[in-house]
Amino acid sequence: MHAFTCPLCGQIAYVESLSCPFCGGEIGIHPASHTMLPVSSAGAAFASAHWVPCSNRDWRCNWLVDRSAEDSRCLSCRITRRRPDADDTIAREKVADVDVDKRRLLLRLADLGLPVVPWYEQEGGLGFDLLSSRSGQGPVTIGHADGIITIDVAETLDDHRERLRVSLGEPYRTMLGHLRHEVGHYYQWVLVEEPAAADRPGAQARLEECRALFGDERASYTDAIARHYRTGAPRGWQRRYLSEYATMHPWEDFAETWAHYLHLTDTLTTLASAGVDLDHEKFPGILHRDIVPRLDYHGVPTAELLEDWYWCSKLLNRANRAMGKGDLYPFTITPAVGDKIDFVHRLVQQVAADSGRSAEVR
Ligand SMILES: [Zn+2]
Ligand SMILES: [Zn+2]
Known part of the structure; x- marks a missing residue:
């Protein structure tokens, strides 16, 4: 991943940061240019548009969206097709964890020049069903079919994922690894x-x-x-x-x-x-x-x-x-x-x- 710098103080900030670890200023990522911009209610002016936080910022999404866009969610949030019900806040927290890795994945794909056509633009386009095997709706199998990647968000739980890793004899098992594989x-x-x-x-x-x-x-x-x-x-x-x-x-x-x-x-x-x-x-x-x-x-x-x-x-x-x-x-x-x-x-x-x-x- 390229290093991101805080637009307020110039220090290196983590790609998932909502605020700068050095100056504390609120920051967000402008996905198309892979740069960080300051976050304000008026929006940051950049590339002839005003960029405001994705409406899922309360769920720790730090991407920005064009203020004039129809949808108030960023691409990473829109590309998720299914997620647990809104009242299942425990599972929704886990979705937010997966989304950190999903945004990293999407930035990498763009860095490599790989096309991402979302599921809502084309039949067979890329989409994510982020579901929980702990939500009482039955098992969730991680996999890919016809453009849709299904992820069991319960695998963000360290004890659950580690138990699987050990029982399967794998030397490495991470959510980012799952996303890259699928x-x-x-x-x-x-x-x-x-x-x-x-x-x-x-x-x-x-x-x-x-x-x-x-x-x-x-x-x-x-x-x-x-x-x-x-x-x-x-x-x-x-x-x-x-x-x-x-x-x-x-x-x-x-x-x-x-x-x-x-x-x-x-x-x-x-x-x-x-x-x-x-x-x-x-x-x-x-x-x-x-x-x-x-x-x-x-x-x-x-x-x-x-x-x-x-x-x-x-x-x-x-x-x-x-x-x-x-x-x-x-x-x-x-x-x-x-x-x-x-x-x-x-x-x-x-x-x-x-x-x-x-x-x-x-
Ligand atoms: Zn800073
Ligand atoms: Zn978002």
Whole structure:
């Protein structure tokens, strides 16, 4: 994530901040330009409009909306299709927690130049059903179908999520990770499968390359789930997959790879905007060049992205261990996994180029 600065004092502010941690002034994010503006009832004048807080600011949304817009909610709030009933305030609090990560996700997608067409503009557009398995309306299964991502907001509860993580033997389980994974399903569908089904130029070759790397997505998903929970991941899965879950079905492999692409690029951007620079002279015989993370990896070969990430993730893992915590990035990117990340990197760049890199959060 790019660093956001407070418009009142110039200090760095967190992307989810409602007020500046330094000067205390009220701030909000202008989503289209990824800048922070001061918040006032009159609205902040910027880009020939007046920007006022999203009407969900009481629910900790810090995005701004054009004062003259019909809807008083920001894009992130509008793109949520279903949420628990208003009187279920406990579940609504959890929705607000998910929304923090959802806004981070949407900013990242825009940074990468990926198109976001909301569900209310187009059949099959991207939307979110943020429901609670604790609301007495039955179980909620996290997943994606026809553009709609369903999230169990109960997973924002640390004890609940950790219990699941441990019982499933996962090294990493976060709400942001869920969102990045599920949106991977959405993008495989709209960027790889649909264009091939519509016979767009070049789309068939892209689909075939995708199948060669991740497997044939037409394999029965029901059979795959049954097999996975009966026999687990195949022996030696670490050579070809990021996680055991990725071995279940080609769709899951793609979504896991996609999620990691967002993990890598978002974290490297964060380091870049903090000015991190690993000087190779301080690591003789280890580093052969300075490792300088970039704000943006468009046009940069995948090998360089992966090398930057290798050294930076090692640094971040040591920093986490210094705090008595587990590795920040408890995964290994093997050459076979690197090939899959390369596919995603090229796909994202091509889509961004096709859309003129103008994908904006409105
Ligand atoms: Zn400030
Ligand atoms: Zn909002």
